[in-house]
Amino acid sequence: MPGSRDMREIVRLLxxxxxxxxxxxxxxxxxxxxxxxxxxxxxxxxxxxxxWRDVRGGENPYQTTQVRGxxxxxxxxTEGEIWRQxxxxxxxxxxxxxxxxxxxxxxxFHWLHGPIKLHGKPTGRKIARFTDWERLVHWATxxxxxxLAISGVVILFGKYILLPMFGYTLFSWLAILSxxxxxxxxxxxxxxxxxxxxxxxxxNLWQSYDFKWFKNAGGMLGGEHLxxxxxxxxxxxxxxxxxxxxxxxxxxxxxxLDFPNFAQxxxxxxxxxxxxxxxxVIYIGIALGHIYMGSIGVEGAYDSxxxxxxxxxxxxxxxxxxxxxxxxxVASGGRAAGGGxxxxxxxxxxxxxxxx
Amino acid sequence: xxxxxxxxxxxxxxxxxxCVTACKQxxxxxxxxxxxxxxxxxxxxxxxxxxxxxxxxxxxxPCMAVCPVDCFYKTxxxxxxxxxxxxxxxxxxxxxxxxxxxxxxxxxxxxxRGKMDxxxxxxxxxxxxxxxxxxxxxxxxxxxxxxxxxxxEMCATKALLGGDADVIANIYRxxxxxxxxxxxxxxxxxxxxxxxxxxxxxGAKS
Numbered sequence: 001m002p003g004s005r006d007m008r009e010i011v012r013l014l015x016x017x018x019x020x021x022x023x024x025x026x027x028x029x030x031x032x033x034x035x036x037x038x039x040x041x042x043x044x045x046x047x048x049x050x051x052w053r054d055v056r057g058g059e060n061p062y063q064t065t066q067v068r069g070x071x072x073x074x075x076x077x078t079e080g081e082i083w084r085q086x087x088x089x090x091x092x093x094x095x096x097x098x099x100x101x102x103x104x105x106x107x108x109f110h111w112l113h114g115p116i117k118l119h120g121k122p123t124g125r126k127i128a129r130f131t132d133w134e135r136l137v138h139w140a141t142x143x144x145x146x147x148l149a150i151s152g153v154v155i156l157f158g159k160y161i162l163l164p165m166f167g168y169t170l171f172s173w174l175a176i177l178s179x180x181x182x183x184x185x186x187x188x189x190x191x192x193x194x195x196x197x198x199x200x201x202x203x204n205l206w207q208s209y210d211f212k213w214f215k216n217a218g219g220m221l222g223g224e225h226l227x228x229x230x231x232x233x234x235x236x237x238x239x240x241x242x243x244x245x246x247x248x249x250x251x252x253x254x255x256x257l258d259f260p261n262f263a264q265x266x267x268x269x270x271x272x273x274x275x276x277x278x279x280x281v282i283y284i285g286i287a288l289g290h291i292y293m294g295s296i297g298v299e300g301a302y303d304s305x306x307x308x309x310x311x312x313x314x315x316x317x318x319x320x321x322x323x324x325x326x327x328x329x330v331a332s333g334g335r336a337a338g339g340g341x342x343x344x345x346x347x348x349x350x351x352x353x354x355x356x
Numbered sequence: 357x358x359x360x361x362x363x364x365x366x367x368x369x370x371x372x373x374x375c376v377t378a379c380k381q382x383x384x385x386x387x388x389x390x391x392x393x394x395x396x397x398x399x400x401x402x403x404x405x406x407x408x409x410x411x412x413x414x415x416x417x418p419c420m421a422v423c424p425v426d427c428f429y430k431t432x433x434x435x436x437x438x439x440x441x442x443x444x445x446x447x448x449x450x451x452x453x454x455x456x457x458x459x460x461x462x463x464x465x466x467x468x469r470g471k472m473d474x475x476x477x478x479x480x481x482x483x484x485x486x487x488x489x490x491x492x493x494x495x496x497x498x499x500x501x502x503x504x505x506x507x508x509e510m511c512a513t514k515a516l517l518g519g520d521a522d523v524i525a526n527i528y529r530x531x532x533x534x535x536x537x538x539x540x541x542x543x544x545x546x547x548x549x550x551x552x553x554x555x556x557x558x559g560a561k562s
Binding site: 055172273 | 442466
């Protein structure tokens with residue numbers, strides 16, 4: 001079974017990581033490979049296994065070379081083959097299948113269910129949802145994310161899909177463009193994500209009513225749509241898991257990979273690429289859902305993020321149907337439309353007002 | 357067709373770095389790039405051994421497998437070569453290679469490494485044999501001249517052998533027979549048990 005084989009590979013990598021972490025300690029405790037080798041020669045003459053184990057470990061301080069560079073005194077590193085098995089195996093295969101599955105689910109939802117339409121009639125009265133600054137930050141983050149996602153997909157999957165179509169020369173040109181875009185836009189994305197976190201965090205704090213939302217995924221799984229704040233619980237998951245957790249995962253690993261001038265070892269790079277690719281594939285998967293919901297998936301949602309035209313405004317009906325608590329807050333004057341957060345004292349009065 | 361391989365005999369290597377110099381000289385390799393290096397084990401302690409290492413031209417090469425643009429190819433003689441026009445300089449071959457063979461002329465910020473360079477078994481690249489473009493990118497194509505790799509040819513003690521696998525394996529087998537100890541290839545002792553009369557090993561009894 002290929003699945004269990006891949007699992008064994010992952011277990012092997014984990015074991016190897018443990019060995020890499022603790023081998024120097026064991027080596028020091030045993031007085032080095034030379035001592036072990038001497039002992040082995042008494043019990044099993046001509047058996048040089050301890051010497052070679054020592055060589056593979058690469059921890060022996062008496063292992064030297066005249067050539068300067070990263071890990072040049074390491075004669076052989078076996079981790080590279082394990083990295084290859086994981087990268088070309090589970091990361092590429094399951095990562096690719098995951099993205100295809102997400103796209104299939106979205107396509108199927110759109111085909112069977114169709115976009116989520118407004119139930120009531122638009123009133124024509126517009127409520128400001130996002131300020132100019134909020135929309136600017138969103139699109140700066142979004143555009144840099146899409147560039148990174150596409151270029152990353154080209155580097156990980158392009159060999160299997162685009163290379164047979166384009167041929168070596170054209171695909172190489174595309175891959176060089178992708179690599180450089182990825183490496184230069186990456187740090188920009190990290191900056192944008194940090195600004196976006198600051199700009200959006202106040203409306204994404206968890207409220208008690210958010211947890212009820214998950215029961216029927218905000219009405220998508222049938223039943224009634226529970227009222228939510230400016231952001232519903234699904235959007236908050238995207239904020240905390242996506243924008244925060246996954247950005248940190250791809251951002252930290254990405255910076256390590258992007259700056260090889262600090263002479264990181266191969267083991268570090270191997271681990272970083274695996275975490276980076278796995279986190280990025282999950283990130284892209286969730287982003288596909290977000291892009292669908294924000295564009296054609298939910299009628300009227302895109303107006304709130306429009307750079308021009310709608311100017312970040314949504315119809316009153318849309319606000320009431322999708323974000324009832326936020327609508328009531330705005331309608332009762334509890335908070336300025338578009339931004340700002342009501343004080344705790346005001347919030348309680350708004351809550352009472354909403355019930356009436 | 358012959359299968360080309362390298363064989364490093366640790367019993368003979370004297371760490372003169374002649375192979376490294378021969379390689380640099382033959383291919384006019386820039387500073388900082390070392391297609392071949394000599395690693396010394398237990399340097400300065402009893403049992404010191406040196407091994408010359410470069411691209412070993414693996415049968416199932418990890419570099420070929422992880423390359424995102426598939427720039428590697430294998431000649432009919434089993435030599436692993438790559439196309440620098442296709443290479444994007446991502447460094448993945450360096451992460452995957454067991455021997456640290458792939459070299460990059462730069463290690464700049466934002467992953468700017470330049471095109472990968474490595475041992476070609478003195479077999480050049482995809483350009484026409486002996487062309488100026490081939491020499492500039494990959495160095496001399498000695499195999500096309502009917503010669504073996506410069507490093508192995510230059511080796512004073514013939515510790516480094518490069519050539520047809522069958523031929524160099526026979527040479528090594530003869531050496532092992534003459535030495536009277538056959539366990540210098542890793543794992544033999546464990547596989548075949550200990551002999552009745554332990555061979556004299558300097559430094560083993562202490």
